[in-house]
Structure formats: structure tokens, C-alpha cells
Amino acid sequence: MKANFKYNIIWLSLMVVGFILMNTLILVGIIDSFLENMLVVIGINIILALGLNLVVGFSGQFSLGHAGFMAIGAYATAIITSEHPNTLNFYLSIIVGIIIAIIAAIIVGVPTLRLHGDYLAIATMGAAEIIRIIINNLKITNGPSGMFNIPKFASWPVVYVMVCITTIIIANFVHSRAGRAIKSVREDEIAAESLGIKTTFWKLAAFVLGAATAAVAGSLDASYLQTITPNNFGIMESISILIIVVLGGIGSLTGTFVAAIVLGVIDTALQSFGPLRMVIYSLALILIMVFKPTGLLGRYEISLPRIFARKKEAKS
Amino acid sequence: MQTFWQQLINGLSLGSIYALLALGYTMVYGIIKLINFAHGDIYMLGAFWGYYSINLWHFNFLEALLSSMIVGAASGVIIEYFAYRPLRQAPRITALITAIGVSFFLENGMSYLFGSTARDFPQVIKQVNYNFGGVLISNIQILILATAAILMVALQFIIKKTKMGTAMRAVSVDADAAELVGISLNKTISFTFAIGSALAGAAGVLIGLYYNSIDPLMGMTPGIKAFVAAVVGGIGSVPGATIGGFLIGLLETLVQSVGLSAYKDAAVYLVLIVILLILPAGILGKNIKEKV
Amino acid sequence: MHKKIINSIATIMLTVGALAGCSTASSGSKGIQATGNNVKIGVNMELSGGAGGYGNQQKQGIQLAVDEINQHGGIKVGNKKKKIKLIIKDNKTATSTSASVAAQLTNNDKVTSIVGPATTNAGTAQTPNITKAAVPAVSPSATDPGFTMQKNGKVQPYVFRACYQNNFQGATAAKFTYNNLNARKVAVFYDNSTDYGTGLAKSFKHAFKGKVVASQAFSAGDKDFNAVLTSFKSKNVDAIYVPGYYSEVGLIIKQARQAGIKVPIIGTDGMADPKLAQIAGAQNASNIYYTTPFSISQASKSATARKFISAYQKRYHQKAPTFSALAYDSVYIIKEAIEKEKSADSTKIAAGLAKIKNYDGVTGSITIDKHHNATKPIAIESLKNGKVANSIAIK
Numbered sequence A: 001m002k003a004n005f006k007y008n009i010i011w012l013s014l015m016v017v018g019f020i021l022m023n024t025l026i027l028v029g030i031i032d033s034f035l036e037n038m039l040v041v042i043g044i045n046i047i048l049a050l051g052l053n054l055v056v057g058f059s060g061q062f063s064l065g066h067a068g069f070m071a072i073g074a075y076a077t078a079i080i081t082s083e084h085p086n087t088l089n090f091y092l093s094i095i096v097g098i099i100i101a102i103i104a105a106i107i108v109g110v111p112t113l114r115l116h117g118d119y120l121a122i123a124t125m126g127a128a129e130i131i132r133i134i135i136n137n138l139k140i141t142n143g144p145s146g147m148f149n150i151p152k153f154a155s156w157p158v159v160y161v162m163v164c165i166t167t168i169i170i171a172n173f174v175h176s177r178a179g180r181a182i183k184s185v186r187e188d189e190i191a192a193e194s195l196g197i198k199t200t201f202w203k204l205a206a207f208v209l210g211a212a213t214a215a216v217a218g219s220l221d222a223s224y225l226q227t228i229t230p231n232n233f234g235i236m237e238s239i240s241i242l243i244i245v246v247l248g249g250i251g252s253l254t255g256t257f258v259a260a261i262v263l264g265v266i267d268t269a270l271q272s273f274g275p276l277r278m279v280i281y282s283l284a285l286i287l288i289m290v291f292k293p294t295g296l297l298g299r300y301e302i303s304l305p306r307i308f309a310r311k312k313e314a315k316s
Numbered sequence B: 001m002q003t004f005w006q007q008l009i010n011g012l013s014l015g016s017i018y019a020l021l022a023l024g025y026t027m028v029y030g031i032i033k034l035i036n037f038a039h040g041d042i043y044m045l046g047a048f049w050g051y052y053s054i055n056l057w058h059f060n061f062l063e064a065l066l067s068s069m070i071v072g073a074a075s076g077v078i079i080e081y082f083a084y085r086p087l088r089q090a091p092r093i094t095a096l097i098t099a100i101g102v103s104f105f106l107e108n109g110m111s112y113l114f115g116s117t118a119r120d121f122p123q124v125i126k127q128v129n130y131n132f133g134g135v136l137i138s139n140i141q142i143l144i145l146a147t148a149a150i151l152m153v154a155l156q157f158i159i160k161k162t163k164m165g166t167a168m169r170a171v172s173v174d175a176d177a178a179e180l181v182g183i184s185l186n187k188t189i190s191f192t193f194a195i196g197s198a199l200a201g202a203a204g205v206l207i208g209l210y211y212n213s214i215d216p217l218m219g220m221t222p223g224i225k226a227f228v229a230a231v232v233g234g235i236g237s238v239p240g241a242t243i244g245g246f247l248i249g250l251l252e253t254l255v256q257s258v259g260l261s262a263y264k265d266a267a268v269y270l271v272l273i274v275i276l277l278i279l280p281a282g283i284l285g286k287n288i289k290e291k292v
Numbered sequence C: 001m002h003k004k005i006i007n008s009i010a011t012i013m014l015t016v017g018a019l020a021g022c023s024t025a026s027s028g029s030k031g032i033q034a035t036g037n038n039v040k041i042g043v044n045m046e047l048s049g050g051a052g053g054y055g056n057q058q059k060q061g062i063q064l065a066v067d068e069i070n071q072h073g074g075i076k077v078g079n080k081k082k083k084i085k086l087i088i089k090d091n092k093t094a095t096s097t098s099a100s101v102a103a104q105l106t107n108n109d110k111v112t113s114i115v116g117p118a119t120t121n122a123g124t125a126q127t128p129n130i131t132k133a134a135v136p137a138v139s140p141s142a143t144d145p146g147f148t149m150q151k152n153g154k155v156q157p158y159v160f161r162a163c164y165q166n167n168f169q170g171a172t173a174a175k176f177t178y179n180n181l182n183a184r185k186v187a188v189f190y191d192n193s194t195d196y197g198t199g200l201a202k203s204f205k206h207a208f209k210g211k212v213v214a215s216q217a218f219s220a221g222d223k224d225f226n227a228v229l230t231s232f233k234s235k236n237v238d239a240i241y242v243p244g245y246y247s248e249v250g251l252i253i254k255q256a257r258q259a260g261i262k263v264p265i266i267g268t269d270g271m272a273d274p275k276l277a278q279i280a281g282a283q284n285a286s287n288i289y290y291t292t293p294f295s296i297s298q299a300s301k302s303a304t305a306r307k308f309i310s311a312y313q314k315r316y317h318q319k320a321p322t323f324s325a326l327a328y329d330s331v332y333i334i335k336e337a338i339e340k341e342k343s344a345d346s347t348k349i350a351a352g353l354a355k356i357k358n359y360d361g362v363t364g365s366i367t368i369d370k371h372h373n374a375t376k377p378i379a380i381e382s383l384k385n386g387k388v389a390n391s392i393a394i395k
Helices: A002-028 A033-058 A066-083 A087-112 A117-137 A156-174 A177-187 A189-194 A199-225 A235-248 A253-291 A304-315 B002-032 B039-057 B061-087 B092-114 B139-161 B163-173 B175-180 B185-211 B220-233 B238-257 B261-278 C002-020 C052-071 C095-107 C120-133 C166-179 C195-207 C226-234 C246-258 C274-280 C303-316 C322-341 C346-354
Strands: B129-132 B135-138 C038-045 C075-077 C080-090 C113-115 C137-139 C159-161 C185-191 C211-218 C239-241 C265-267 C288-292 C359-361 C364-368 C378-384 C387-394
Touching: A002 A156, A002 A304, A033 A066, A033 A156, A033 A177, A033 A199, A033 A235, A033 A253, A033 C095, A033 C120, A066 A087, A066 A117, A066 A199, A066 A235, A087 A117, A087 A199, A087 B261, A117 A235, A117 B220, A117 B261, A156 A177, A156 A199, A156 A253, A177 A189, A177 A199, A189 A199, A199 C095, A235 A253, A235 B092, A253 B061, A253 B092, A253 C080, A253 C095, B002 B039, B002 B135, B002 B139, B002 B163, B002 B185, B002 B220, B002 B238, B002 C226, B039 B061, B039 B092, B039 B185, B039 B220, B061 B092, B061 B185, B135 B139, B139 B163, B139 B185, B139 B238, B163 B175, B163 B185, B175 B185, B220 B238, B220 B261, B238 B261, B238 C226, B261 C211, C038 C052, C038 C095, C038 C322, C052 C080, C052 C303, C052 C322, C075 C322, C080 C095, C095 C113, C095 C120, C113 C322, C120 C137, C120 C159, C120 C195, C137 C322, C166 C195, C166 C239, C166 C265, C166 C288, C166 C378, C185 C195, C185 C226, C195 C211, C211 C226, C226 C246, C246 C265, C246 C274, C303 C322, C322 C346, C322 C359, C322 C364
Parallel strands: C038 C080, C038 C113, C113 C137, C137 C159, C185 C211, C185 C239, C239 C265, C265 C288
Antiparallel strands: B129 B135, C075 C080, C288 C378, C359 C364, C378 C387
16 A cells, blocks of 8 residues: 555656646747647547546446547536536536436446447447437537537646546556456456456446546536537547547557547648548558557556566666 | 328338348348448448449449449458458457448548539439329339348348358357368358448449439448347347338337437437347347356 | 545645646737738638538638639739638538647648638637637638627627528528418428528527428438428428428438429528539429529629639539538638738738628628628529529518
């Protein structure tokens, strides 16, 4: 426990250093608002993909409905902060979004998590589409026009902090007793059950936590872009989050970071290619998958204890 | 009453389109357990092939249909060879992402080459409406319904009665064991892709002719619906795909005829979830017992 | 475990609190000054994704306009002629990409004005970034009434559009349907996947004096409308109002006529496209009406429109669609603004755009009103056998 504490402190200081570094770069002007935009979008994608990786990568439940939960968070923030724009309400709206997403995740998860593999994927996809269609037809959400002129509270420091918090929570979850339980479900559900692990409970726990992080990402997205529409949260959005997870390596948090950054940079760089943009993007996707089927990093994780251990070995 | 029969016809003709597409999904999934996201896009390729072969080389309907089946089969085999075969041992989710990549590639590549605006399909068969006591049926609707029925029977025959069909069934149950008894895995899988994609190519021409409008993104929505139909019917089962297709078609028509058209897709997904909860492998799917 | 997490969160929060104070970026930009011998115009457009088809039509209109202007020496800025440098970027019909494209155009490419995006949602997503940079944008086709407005009811200083807003078109169609077509019982069948269809349906229903007996929705990409049309048929409606784009409306017309529904079908400028009659089939496209600013038959009276139509035909070998005409006009009103203000600085262009009055565009005489909407005469065209048969100007 004490050792863990040490590593957490180191991680924390790394995060603070990262923050100061970015802040300086912005103040100096190296990161202009275009780059800042890209970094924020990458940050939001990291939160989304971390949550989905927990569900798909660590608990082994193939979900294609992540965008539905993101929509819940986004609309919670949009509706609440448009009514009463102040910072307190922004954080309140994130919490409201999380709570609704958790309730929705339980409603969706309890029945569907009995399904396996592709059946679960298609059922969660269906559930997310139902959420989107309901939003598309409600009055309070302004239908397909979506909502715009949403007050902006999610500046880049907020997004950065949220990325850090999500990472800390998910990394700690994965390395805890709970994490070992969900990984055992992934490896062999029947064996896990025979050892007395409540597989249904842990599957649901991972699913709910994933949904909660998606809601946070949705809130940030709505507040940063100041515009949302139901079409943002369709099947294609769920798929693009899944692409980040698989490309980075299923079950690797580090991989998720790497893939989100790589894809974000590729996507932004291709903006100038006009109609060829998506052609190049899709070719890159196919090639990476064919030549690196386990994703960019497989299940590799950066781990401080290991790095320190290696250094000690080198010394002795 | 007249309205009821007309809606039934509407539902059946929409269902036959989903069934036609679902057949291809179900075959490919049955054999390599891959959701072939690019299936809807092969259907789009078939439609574009029909468009150009009729407009440029003045093919008649039958020539266009058969040639687009060949084009569909060829593109299916090529896609399988380059994009899916290298990943046969990889995790299934990786193959799925590749399939999505192929789908993006076909959609955007075609948009780039031919433009993304909708275009009208050449009317090689003139649409004629038959009137049965106020209920209208067009010759093309009958054509699609008949084609779907014939193809389903033919597929069932291939799978149950021919040697290749036996090989396909063997591979779908246990690929390693099938290889041990001398079945060529690559050949069987290529054959399956060829048949499934030929069906999509044929569907492209038929549906292009029926709706008279094609565009590079036309495969997206029906592709997902057809997949849902295949899952509802029990993926891997040919009669299941047909039943699923008709079920989804009738359901959509029902929801729209009572005035809830804004929720028609939601209704489809809701029924999907409910059916999967009652019958986890779909209506005609085989439920495999878990072994410890 | 939990204590640790809470501890970490608290630490970060404190750090942020301390740092956030100094991280506030300088706001209140003075806009982008025009430099060099070019006038840089950015294009933030839907070139791929759901609205890719419409975006590419607009791109064609923009390129036609820019090439024409450059052939004539460019835009007269003060007493010097400067050529336009066009910077085209794809936003793939996504809001987040549209915001990013706007940031790139204003920050890196230093454009002093933007044409696009085509859709309202992509348009509102770019608004914060262009406002920060003080660069005006003209959208050829963002129709939501709130598009040019801020939340407090003030106008967005840098957002303009070259098209009508929904309320105007929907109300005109409602009046025409009631007075000219004598329809009392109508059905509304609208595109539920965009603000365009829902907005127009709402304003039509609001303004229509008769009875709306059925209201149903479709979404972009749908191909089969038989079920809804059959239900309309059983209700014996006098007319059907179909706000949407030509890809779907063309199919609705075809399927309605084949199902034996012969009543008038009324639509909007989204279907004013030669493709409509091709998709519907010429024999089916009769008794069709739509509200439009740009009318091919009226073009004979306007030299600007005649010139545009023949130039478009020559370059792209097809009849000019409305989307291209609107985009073409968007470029020209930017040119007009620059020449009137004698400066290509971004804030000057914005000031100039707000003052556009009676500009003779392809889509009619354009005046930018105080809410930055383009007001121009509206016409209703009717189709007979796929051809424009009549064009009625509505006051």
C-alpha cells in the first residue's frame, strides 16, 4: 500500500508537470486555439475510450452502445447550463448526467449482459440507438436541430483534469480486487463463477462505470463545442470510440492514450485533403489492423514499479 | 380493409429487400463468425455496376443482374483475401474493425470517384402496377419477392445437398476438425464470400431498379437493418434470415401505418432486444450449450 | 483506496485552481488583417459524411465563383485588384471537426472570411471559433431560425447566411397551399434527421389555416415510404407538404404517384434540383410545387442568373442546382462587402456583409437584414412532367 502511494504521488506530479507544460505552451503561443481544439478533442476521446476499454477490454463485454451514454451526459449539461449558466451548475450537470447514465446503464445492462459476444454488441447498439431516437423526438432536447449557444465552461484545464481523474479512477479500478474480478470474467466466466465471483455483478459494475465516464465525456463535449445534435451520437460515434480501443490494444490503458492521440492527429492532419480524407483514413485503419492485429500496444502498460525495478537491476 | 392489404404488400416488399441482404450476412457470419460490415457496401457496388453497365454498355436487365452478381462475388472474394484472411487467427474484434475499415473505404472511395450525390437508376424494366381490388402491386415488387424466394431455396439446396455445402457446414461447426478431414478452409470460406456477395450484388441491381435512386452511402442503413434481421432470425440460419427480414419489414410498416414513423427504428431495435432476451440465439438460431 | 482517490482529486483541483487564474487567454481579438496580394477565403464544408452530396454541390458553386472573379482580375480592394486564394477543408459533416476546421482556417491559414458550412449544426459548431477570431462566415444553406442569433437575443456578429430561414419558407408554403391550391386537409411528411425538415414542418403547421390531418417523419437515407403514403391515401388528404432534400423527396413523389396518390405535393428549396425529376421519374413529377429563391424559369429575366446557369452548364455539364447557386452567391456577397468597405480585413468584411442591400445575386435581389438573414423574393415553381411549368412570384 505504501509503495502504491509512492507511485500515485509520482503519477500525480507527472500530471501536474504536464499541466504546467501545456499551460506554458499556450501562454507562449506555441499551442494556438487550433492545436488546443485538437488536444481537447483528443482528451474527450481518451475519456470515452478509457471507459469503453474497461467494458470491452477488461471485462470482455463487447459493447457498441457507448455513444448513447455520452448523449445522456451531453444533453444533461446542455439543458441545465443553458437554463442557468454558472460554473456550479456545470459541475452539477455533470453529476446529473452521470446519475442518469448510471440508471440507463443499469436498465440496459441487467437484461442484455446475459448475452454474449456479437449478440451483446448488437443489443447495446440497439439500446443506444433507442436513446438517440428518443432524444431526437423530445421537445426539451430541441429535436434534430440539437442545441447550440451552450455556455462554455469546459476550457482545456477542465478537460485535462477530467482526463486525469478518469485515468486515476479506471487505473485504480483495474488494479484493485474489482479489477481482478472483472478480468477473471473475461478470461473464463464459468471458472470465475465457480470460484464464487459474482460474474453478473462485476460485468454490470464495469458497464456502469464505463457509462458514467462516457456521460462525463459527453458533458465536456457539449460544453466545449457549445453545439450538440442527436446525430453526433449515432452508431458511427460508438464505432469510432471502439476503433480507438481496438487500435490501441484491447485491455491496455496506455494503448488507449496512444491510439486516441495518433488518430486525433491523423484526423486533423487530413482535414486539408478534402474528399480524399476518409479514403486515406480508412486505408490507414485497415493496414494497421492487418499488420498489427493486437493493436498498437497489445496489452502493454507503462508501469512505474517495473521501470524502477529495471533501473535497480541495471545498477546492481 | 383495402388499406390493410396494401400495407401488408408494402411490408412484404420491404421485408423481401431486408431478407435479400440478410441472407448474405447470415452466410458469412455462419462460417467465420464475422459481422461483415462491408456487406451493405458490396450491395452498393452491385447497384453502381448495374448503373454503369446499363447506361454505358446497354446491358439488358438479366445481363446486368448476372454480371453484377459476378462483380459482387469477385469483390467479396478480394476483400476476404486481403482484409480478412490475414486476421483469421486474430481476435474477432480486430476483424470487425477491419470490416468497418473496408466499409468506410468502399463508401468514401466511391464518393471520391463518382461523387456522393444521388443518381437515378436506368429503368430497364418499366414499372407496371397491377390492381387487385384497389390493392396495388408492381411487377418489380413481385420480381424482388420472387428473387428472394428463389435465392433462399437455392441457398438452402446448396448448403444441404451439395459437397461444398457440406464443407461449409463442417467449417462453421469446427474449422480445425474440418481441415483435419481434408476440407480446404480457404476454398470453403472464399466460396461462402462469393455466394454471399453475389447475393448482395443482385440485391443492388434489384433495389436500384425498384427505388430508382443510388448513392455511395446507400448500403449503410439497409446494411445495419439487414444485419438486425439476420440476428433476429437466428444468425447462421438461411430460413432464419428470411423470416427475420420479413419480420423487420412488416414491423416497420406497422409502426409507420399507425403514425409513429419517428420511432420506427426504435421499434425495430426494441423488438431485437426483446427477441434476443427470450431467444438468445434468435428465432431459428441454434442455442449452443455452455460446456465447462 | 477511496481515500487515496479523493486525495488525488483534491490535489489536482487545488493545482488547477491556482493555475487557472493565469491561463485565461486574451480575448477580444481585433480580427485578422488582410496581408499579401491575395484575399484568403476559407471554405468549411461537408465534403464527406451524411451531407457530402450537398456539400460537394456547394463546393462547385464556390469554385465557379472564385475562378470567375480571378479571371476578371480579382476583387477590387481599395484601388488595387487582388486575386482570391481559396482554402477548402472538409468537416465530414461532424460538429467537432467543423469547430476544428474553423480554428485551423482562422489561426493557421489566416483567412479573413469563410464560406460554409452547409448544415446548421456544423455551422453553430464553428461559431465560437470564428467569433473568437472575429472572422465572418457566410453559410449558403443553414436554415435554422436561431442560427445567426445569440442566446440573449442579440445577433451573432460574425455569422451570416445566404438563404432564407425556415419560418419564412414554411409560412409562404402554408399560404400558397391554402389560398392557391385550395387545400383544406393536408398531410405533413418531414425529414426528421435535420433541423431543416423539422423546422419547416413546424412553421408550416403553425401558419396553415386548414387542418393538418397527419404528420409523419422520415430520416435521411430512407428509401421506402410506401407505408406512410398508404396511410395518407386512406385519409383522403388534399395535399402533402414534404420539407426535405431532393434525394428523399424524389422517391416520395415517385412512390406516391405509383401508389395512385394524385394530390399536389408541396416542398421547399431543398428539392429545387434537376435531380428531383430524374429520381422521381419525369412522368411522376407533375402537380409538384416548391418554394425557392432560385428559379430557372425566372432566370430569363435576370442577367446574373442567366450567366451563372450557362457557366455552370459549361463547366460541370449539368443543370445548376440550388445549393450551388446559394454557394455562388455567398462568395459574391463577400466580394461585394470587401469592395464596398475597400478592405479585406475580417472585421471590415463583417461590417460590409451586414450592410449588403439589394445585391443582384443569382438567387434574387439579396438584402441582409438586421438578424443577418438574406431576404430576397420568394417564388413558387411548379413541375409538370419533370419540367418547370410555371413560376409564381409571391409577395
